[in-house]
Amino acid sequence: MTSTVATESTPDSRSEDARLERELTDTWRLCRGFAGWFCETNHTVIARRMLVTAFVFFALGGVEALLMRLELARPDNHFIGPDRYDQLFTVHGSTMMFLFAVPVMQAMGIYLVPLMVGARTVAFPRLNAYAYYTYLIGGVFLYVSLFTDTGPDTGWFSYVPLSGPQFSPGKRVDVWSQVVTFTELSALSTAANLIVTTLKLRAPGMALNRMPLFVWAELVTSFMVIFAMPAVMLATMCLALDRLVGTHFFNSAVGGDPLLWQHLFWFFGHPEVYIIFLPALGMVSSIVVTFSRRPVVGYLPMVLSLVATAFLGFGLWVHHMFATGLAELGQGFFTAASIMIAIPSGVQIFCWIATLWSGRLVLATPLWFVFGFVAIFVVGGLSGVMVASVPIDLQVHDTFFVVAHLHYVLIGGAVFPLLGGIHYWFPKLTGRMLDERLGKAGFVLTFTGFNLTFFPMHLLGLHGMPRRIYTYRAATGFGPLNLLATVGAFVLLAGLLVVLTNVVRALLSGRDAGPDPWQSDTLEWSVASPPAPYVYEHLPCVAGRYPLWEGIRDCVVEGMDPRQRQVLVTAALDAAPDHVYVLPGPSIWPLLSAVATGVTFITMIFTPWAVPLGLALGTVCLVGWFWPRPPHEPLLAEQP
Amino acid sequence: MSERRRVTVRELPSYAFGPRDPMWWGVALLMCIEGTTIALLLLMYFYTRQRVDVWPTTAPARDSLYAGAATTAVLLASIVPTHLMNGAAYRGDLARIRRFMVLMTALSLAALGTRIWEFRALPFRWDTDAYGSVVWGLLTLQTTHLGLGVIENLMFVVLLYRGPVEKKHLVDVEVNGMYWYFVVGGWLPIAATIYGEALFR
């Protein structure tokens, strides 16, 4: 279908372009006004809201971490009582894992994947809006509960029977299980959105082996979400049923089993940490390629290691349960699997180093964050290999050594690449450049603060400091290292505040970035910054893996009707154009459905009548959402 | 202006069936999610089974077996109209689509009816013991899928008879048929587990 026609920029083609732009702007215009805010479904708008919300929750999680550090700074400290401290560390863990890490990575995906694959929108924009509102309601519900003394207090993985009906009275754990259900519902919707966008809306010519590595990372992550999240939704639903209507899934007295909860939760739990970590790998790949000014070494090994990490991720959840005394043979298998998963990550790091080794480096701030990532993540990875060995894990499991390990791989492995990605894509999102000096200063402070805070925890763990204790005796000798960690926490806070000031300053008076400040290789740098609502005037088509570098920026798709919100659907493997369908415009129904879901789940805690209520609301929303809107393309001319 | 390669898409159709259509992928992913949930709940059933000394603790009465068989029969029967409806959808034959959609919706409502009979026939409640919880869990999960399917079918019936029927709705009909195959397919392992256990106890 591709025909090559030589054209030159005649005056009428320039005016024809202007008319095209006017019609596209009109077709894809954003909603106006207060009401418009709620019915907007443009993927860049929703993604920006999700990013801002995620970072607000990151800040709240950070405040909770600081309060915990203040409590642990001195032995026998009663700055916060045990009840309040339990709520703090549970809400800190739940916020960081469910309300920040997964949503922020998916928000970056929702914003960048359509741009990178050359599409004007995600496949299901209304589902995307619904996902954001559900996530927002879940997060607000958690924090309203925390401020009404109903914050969950049994840890971010809430082991039964402590979180069961007998040992956790009141509605605290119910709040936790419903918040998890909210965030998982949102993550599943976003993941489905990303998969279909990546597989069906790629620009013509972008076969699977020409997709950018960040898009590969988001695709693999989304498939992990699809198969991991149902486990935790099932687990929290069974816990809620145990607590509210008296079922016996986890009641060991009647045949249930507390270990069943652990199996179900960690079958989701371990893939969850890879769901957080894989998009970060995609960001690092993008940054390394751009600032090495050359293609990545070993594109295929990188993709295969992403897929390998995903598959292996599902096979080693039992390493969280070595201390439960399961059969030794089983532990041997899971030790091997847990050690082997270090290999794909190792391959990625070796490929990045090889790329840097043979590239022409531009030492911009994003690359500094990548260096910080490599340094910290390798330490986290190695302590991970240590924790994979059963005998060592029996010493360090549920101690501050594990707290150090998980922060090294999560902050090191995910937050540092994320900060690098923010510095790298900030110009594209806002059209402004961040200040390099402030960026590097922020990195240095964050890097030192991080290591000051979390490296001493390795030693504390080995000395015998258990996890989740609100205080400790002076005689245990944990005091000095804890004080050091608290000081480090404030240095880390300082670093993050520097990054924040850099962002705010850039928003107010940052240098104009233009479409491609870093002369990068992927398609999102071929559009304006920030991109127009219709993103591409002409949908691009691609002939290589690094389109902007291979100078074939001018391949375009024509024949799309600018007066309709048309989407070009292409084949999954080789992205050959297949058909063009019309996308529904903005709609209020995603918000109404999210509110209906919210009302149902929240009232479910208090009364079983929430189920019929939810059924009624759900039906109304389903009909409102899917009912066809004019203009109609009637199937049969004569029938109404 | 360098040479501009052009890919023309003006002649492409406005809808496509099967995996060529994004909505098909959306529902396929929903089937993966719900399929994983069914698989995990079945694993929970067998995990709990090996921990309880007497299983099934309160055996389903004969009445339950009849009810289970009835639901299974109705669901299997509903596959035929679904298959024919898909065929009609491929050919765009609105009259036959309507007829089979009504038949399929009727059968799905019948399945909902026999499911209520199943719930009433169980001689134990969800809070009697671990066995009761897992069986009620499996049945409730499947009823959720069944309920969603019934609502969608009803919506389609109303749309096909009253509303503006568009070309792209053919794809939606085919996708709804696929989801219905999943509802029936999801029920078979659950029925085999619950009622098979009671038969060969």
Next chain:
Amino acid sequence: MTGALDPASTQALAISILWWVFFWTGLFVFAAVLVALVVACVRGRRRARREGSAAEAVPERSLEQRRERAVLAATVLSVVILIGLLVASIVGGRYIYGNPSPPLPVKVIAHQWWWEIQYPGPRSSDLVVTANELHLPAGRTAELELQAADVIHSLWIPNLQGKRDLIPGHTTRLSILPERVGRYDGHCAEFCGLEHARMELPVFVESPERFSAWLTAQRRPAPAPSTPEAERGARIFTKGPCAMCHTVTGTDAAASVGPDLTHVASRAWLAAGALPNSPRNLRAWLSDPQRLKPGSQMPPTGLSESELDDVVHYLGSLR
């Protein structure tokens, strides 16, 4: 350097050796990666200064193959290292389970926020029930049978052995062969509620002679109160709130939901490691336990001052 890296038992020794193997290997790998990163950074910067920062879309074929072979080599090396570590881990693992000689049976039951320890004897009447203190003879393997009375706990004595969870509905085992005599700190390592932080277990490893002396002392029922205060204290104890939860073998107080106090005066710590055992601390604990361990299931007894003195005196006599 207390804790896991100061082993006082065969199991802890095996684990600490394995730890150092993993540590030094990890350090080597970390150093190698860091060096590679720095070198790559320097070379890359120098190349950028030499050739400018234009993007090199299609790098030279032969150089690219050499780089991919380098990556392959690094991967193979790390696979070899990881397999080595796996083998070391499995070999090391064998030491923490094996127990050659017939073990000393000890039963540990974890409650919300204290430890119940039982030493079964040859006859049923030789059973010793104590709380919040574990005595082990040096040189003899002790097999701890672990059960939980309410939620999941985890017994962890860093100097002696890896941790093992105590799970309601399951019985798990932990075998320890202590070598070095001394006092070690045990902790609850699985979050178990409000006072998870104050659920410690002091462990005393003694010579076999001292251990059997201690055991025979613990087997004797509580000595009868000798002084008038002790008698008054005993009466308050058995008639008042104490006998609703605690046992003093030999008296009418036989409730078992609270710790056994038959030989409470012989213990080094009070309230699972909350505070050292002294009459003053015992008095502070009895008058307001919620201030020292908020959320603990020990209620304020509401005894008057004189009643408190008598009870403290009586409990002090329970050697």
Next chain:
Amino acid sequence: MRAPSLLLLALLSAAGCRRERRSFSEPSPLQARVERAEPLPSGEPLSHFLDNAWAVSEGARLFGWYNCAGCHSLGGGGGMGPPLRDGAWRYGGAPADVHRSIVEGRPNGMPAFGPRIPDYQTWQLVAYVLSLSGRLRLDVEPGRPEAIAIGKPPVMVSKKLPSAEPLPEAP
């Protein structure tokens, strides 16, 4: 539109706070045990226990520990002692009457636990006993225990607590 929603939020959070508060060493609301004789107040101090889920769950634990379950059975269906699950009260079902039954005992075999149970724990037991007949707020009702399945009591039609005057002496 904003005022009522704010009011609703305040109401909900107050109810939430009251339901969830963990109070450990607060002094007994009814002064020292020694002043047992003065008339039992009604109203305020009770919501401190009757609307607090933690107090009810502590009451459930003590109902087992202090052997109330021995005579009144685990689910409150009765045995040696009368059933606590139905609406019939031999010595008055008001919280104050139940409190007096526990503290002073009753002639037909209920032992006096006054000197042996701290006062706030007695009020926690009262809260749990009233939950056995479904008299507490739905969100304060305790969940199922980690034990053999007993099933919830039939929810009482009238949530109103019975009046304070005791019934005539049982035959």
Next chain:
Amino acid sequence: MQASSRAAETLFIAATLGLLVFGCHRGPADAEPPTGRVVLIGGRLAPASGVEDGEWRKVAKDDANTRFSGLATITPGNVATLRVAWTFKTGIARGHEAAPLVVGSTMYVVTPFPNRVHAFDLKAPNGTPKWTYEAHPEARAQGVACCDVVNRGAAYDDGRVFFNTLDDHTIALDAATGRELWNTKLGEVARGETMTMAPLVVKGRVLVGNSGGELGVRGWLTALDARTGEIAWRAYSTGPDADVLIGAAFKPYYAGDRGVDLGVHSWPPERWKIGGGTVWGFVSYDPELDLLYYGTANPGPWNNEQRVGDNKWTSGIFARRPADGSAVWFYQWSPHDLYDYDGVNESVLADADTPNGPRKLLFHADRNGYLYVLDRANGQVLSATQFGHVTTSRGVDLTTGRLNYVAEKQPHVGQTVHDICPGSPGAKDWQPMAFSPKTALLYIPHNNLCQDEEGMQANYIAGTPFVGEAIKMRPGPGGNRGVFSAWDPLGAREVWHIDEDLPVWSGALVTGSNLVFYGTMDGTFKAVDAKTGALLWHAELDSGVVGQPITYRGPDGKQYVAVFSGVGGWAGAVVPAKLDVTDPTAALGFVNAMRDLPQRTRAGGTLYVFTLP
């Protein structure tokens, strides 16, 4: 509607299953007999004691506990015309488990709490007592009576009537006037002790025992001097040999029962002080051997994991000298009892001529589901055969005497074990069986109950229950909760049985004219043929029958049959105490099996006397 339709449907299935089970002649024949059983072939049995006097001087008719009366005026032929002669309402609505006594022309009865004694002049039977004695027991004793405030009857000897009150007093009354002669206090209600048993008077010794095993009460049997009421001797069921009166004369048959101070060393330290082993059943006496036989109840607490060891001397049978109480032999029915199988059930004494000479036997239907035939001279177990559906044990090893338990059915703390049969009330609880030397058969009223059970940590507080088990009982296989069976002890096989819907909680009576009388918990008093079990006559009483029927010859020479109605006891507690049937664990789990009883009968208490028109 839904509940009843489901109940009907379960009955339908149960009935068909029941037929299946009945068809295969449930009973010992098909259960392979435990190894090494001694079979006495062609033995002739004679009642240990004397000739028929037409009276009913002891609750069990005679020291051998046969409950057999030689009277034969009422015959299977004319029993159909039996009608009420007179009745007396006691005015108490609790469980009436007592047996009336008839001495000369006076009948004496003891009522449940508040334990009144009424004497009736049988010459002018108009239902008004000649005299009434009010014992005024302490009201708080009702709070520590585990299984309803019952009393199982009085004893008569030498012009005196002896009986126990719930608050641990043994009282002697002058038979003629009802004047109190002496009143001895024997136990401490504050520690949970009560007394419900019927005393037995032997050679001037009044033998009484306590109850309260569910409250951690340490059991004893006490002998009081019949004239003065002082304690002659007291034999504890646990503790050092001195307390248990074990001395040189003690020669138990089996090695497991030999040892020093086993009552201490088979318990965790000091736990024997709250170890149960109470004595609340019936006592038998063999004048030739001069031996008393009585059973000891279950060890405390029910949760077996809190009392590691065999828990000597609970759930067993003692043979003692009445003079000084010294123990001669002991056998433990259920060592380290797991399911509250008290060993207090009555022992029927009988002699048998066997090919190798006469043998002194003892028949005992225990709660663990076995019908034992012992040699009552030395305590050797001659045969132990299952007479009900048993899943908790595989059989009794006759070489060691030990009952071997099924490990999977052992209750544990925090774990529910299902299908424990027989349930805690046992295959037969206290309801006494009768033995007819004419048919040489035992007539056993018993239960058919199973249960699900979860162990819990029992917390000992003096005066409150010390159990540690959460139980839910269910009807046994066949759906019927009770059985009345005739059993040939020598052949160790069942002859016939009648399936009763409710547990048969009343005593049995057999007469010289081969008539067997027993009552059901829904208030039917039945007479059946001793040989075939055919129902010959029944009468509907005002309340369930848990009493012990007796028969006597009145002053007018006619034969009378008397029985108490008044549902109660552990099985019937749900009615008089108005327990809540929505809680399956109420009344230690019995309510779950007796949900329908409140609709089947009302609480009450009436003495019925029947005679021919």
